[in-house]
Amino acid sequence: MMPLAAFQSYLQRHLPGLLEEEVAVFTGLFTPRTLRRQEVLVHQDEVGRHGAFVLSGCLRAYVTDAKGKEHILQFAPESWWIADQYSLLHQAPAQFSIDAVEASNVLLFDPAFYPRLRQLGPELQQFFYELLQNSVAAMQHRLIGVLSATAEARYLDFQQRYPTLAQRLPLRHIAAYLGITPESLSRLRKELARG
Amino acid sequence: MMPLAAFQSYLQRHLPGLLEEEVAVFTGLFTPRTLRRQEVLVHQDEVGRHGAFVLSGCLRAYVTDAKGKEHILQFAPESWWIADQYSLLHQAPAQFSIDAVEASNVLLFDPAFYPRLRQLGPELQQFFYELLQNSVAAMQHRLIGVLSATAEARYLDFQQRYPTLAQRLPLRHIAAYLGITPESLSRLRKELARG
DNA sequence: GCCATTTCTTATCCTACATCAAGGCCTTGC
DNA sequence: GCAAGGCCTTGATGTAGGATAAGAAATGGC
Numbered sequence: 001m002m003p004l005a006a007f008q009s010y011l012q013r014h015l016p017g018l019l020e021e022e023v024a025v026f027t028g029l030f031t032p033r034t035l036r037r038q039e040v041l042v043h044q045d046e047v048g049r050h051g052a053f054v055l056s057g058c059l060r061a062y063v064t065d066a067k068g069k070e071h072i073l074q075f076a077p078e079s080w081w082i083a084d085q086y087s088l089l090h091q092a093p094a095q096f097s098i099d100a101v102e103a104s105n106v107l108l109f110d111p112a113f114y115p116r117l118r119q120l121g122p123e124l125q126q127f128f129y130e131l132l133q134n135s136v137a138a139m140q141h142r143l144i145g146v147l148s149a150t151a152e153a154r155y156l157d158f159q160q161r162y163p164t165l166a167q168r169l170p171l172r173h174i175a176a177y178l179g180i181t182p183e184s185l186s187r188l189r190k191e192l193a194r195g
Numbered sequence: 196m197m198p199l200a201a202f203q204s205y206l207q208r209h210l211p212g213l214l215e216e217e218v219a220v221f222t223g224l225f226t227p228r229t230l231r232r233q234e235v236l237v238h239q240d241e242v243g244r245h246g247a248f249v250l251s252g253c254l255r256a257y258v259t260d261a262k263g264k265e266h267i268l269q270f271a272p273e274s275w276w277i278a279d280q281y282s283l284l285h286q287a288p289a290q291f292s293i294d295a296v297e298a299s300n301v302l303l304f305d306p307a308f309y310p311r312l313r314q315l316g317p318e319l320q321q322f323f324y325e326l327l328q329n330s331v332a333a334m335q336h337r338l339i340g341v342l343s344a345t346a347e348a349r350y351l352d353f354q355q356r357y358p359t360l361a362q363r364l365p366l367r368h369i370a371a372y373l374g375i376t377p378e379s380l381s382r383l384r385k386e387l388a389r390g
Numbered sequence: 391g392c393c394a395t396t397t398c399t400t401a402t403c404c405t406a407c408a409t410c411a412a413g414g415c416c417t418t419g420c
Numbered sequence: 421g422c423a424a425g426g427c428c429t430t431g432a433t434g435t436a437g438g439a440t441a442a443g444a445a446a447t448g449g450c
């Protein structure tokens with residue numbers, strides 16, 4: 001299964017200090033899996049059993065609110081991690097669902113991943129700590145955005161931060177990420193196109 | 196300085212496995228400090244030099260946007276941690292400011308805290324990992340809130356989650372946290388009072 | 391290749407909250 | 421003790437984006 005090479009190169013890029021043997025052990029913690037478009041990996045309100053590293057394709061984390069509307073917390077294209085970590089670590093009901101936006105190849109990990117990670121030495125631990133910090137920073141940025149910026153400004157910011165995602169994702173998903181209706185996004189795009 | 200006892204009991208509650216000696220070493224990483232009301236600990240856009248554990252009083256993390264409006268990311272009353280971790284770890288300009296909402300006693304830590312933490316064994320590391328996870332979860336909850344709920348619903352949720360804060364904080368700060376103007380909060384409260 | 395479904399757009403009307411303006415009530419300083 | 425400034429409220433008006441409805445354009449199944 002070729003796309004695994006994407007994981008090897010990811011490790012080399014971000015954890016160059018890892019010994020070949022450590023890489024092997026670490027890689028052994030994951031289970032490869034293919035997801036079809038729309039296939040659900042984690043169901044909101046059920047205990048999550050997996051998190052994922054995305055080899056190819058794109059996943060999303062989203063909540064479905066009382067009125068049935070979906071709100072997207074995060075997209076995870078190639079080389080991103082996605083999981084409800086809290087649910088995994090505490091075996092608590094998941095706060096959100098995770099599914100595949102596109103047909104995807106992923107590496108799954110399960111709750112046992114965390115204790116094993118700790119045995120694998122400080123470098124990996126620190127790496128995951130920093131990943132988590134990055135997601136805090138990203139979330140803060142989004143929160144500030146919805147608190148202070150217009151939908152148009154948020155859309156432009158999204159395009160700038162994630163140019164490839166902005167092109168390949170269906171607009172309705174982008175709208176659900178920005179926190180507006182597809183109709184509003186459509187209007188907004190027309191405005192922008194006119195200049 | 197009496198309020199330090201608050202820290203000791205915090206450690207006992209959350210890290211009961213720590214040896215007396217470890218507690219002493221860990222506590223030695225912090226510098227006590229008093230903050231007057233409104234005193235600023237971290238300035239947005241400057242490199243942050245400190246994070247804090249709050250012994251008494253209350254701090255807040257907030258950003259000031261282009262129009263001069265403040266948006267509050269987090270309140271930190273007694274027994275909470277507050278810091279721009281990314282700024283501390285990477286010595287990058289802070290994404291937000293931190294100041295004291297009330298006169299406060301805090302324990303400061305600096306960038307050297309992180310490497311020392313790693314030397315102090317896995318229990319503390321894991322504890323901080325989980326703290327970070329909790330803040331991700333809290334942030335996600337807020338993001339969902341602003342994306343999907345009305346100002347009224349968010350205010351009620353705030354009152355329920357942080358009943359003491361809801362009482363002791365000035366309303367304009369609560370408004371800045373909820374993402375609405377003080378005028379809107381005032382009106383909203385009148386409605387709720389009429390019920 | 392054609393029907394069915396989903397996705398995107400457009401138009402109209404509506405609502406939650408912002409903005410602007412002003413007044414009352416505290417606090418705090420001298 | 422009173423002036424000055426903050427804080428909260430109230431009112432009038434404005435606006436970004438929502439809700440609804442319906443048509444156009446992709447997409448996919450068979």
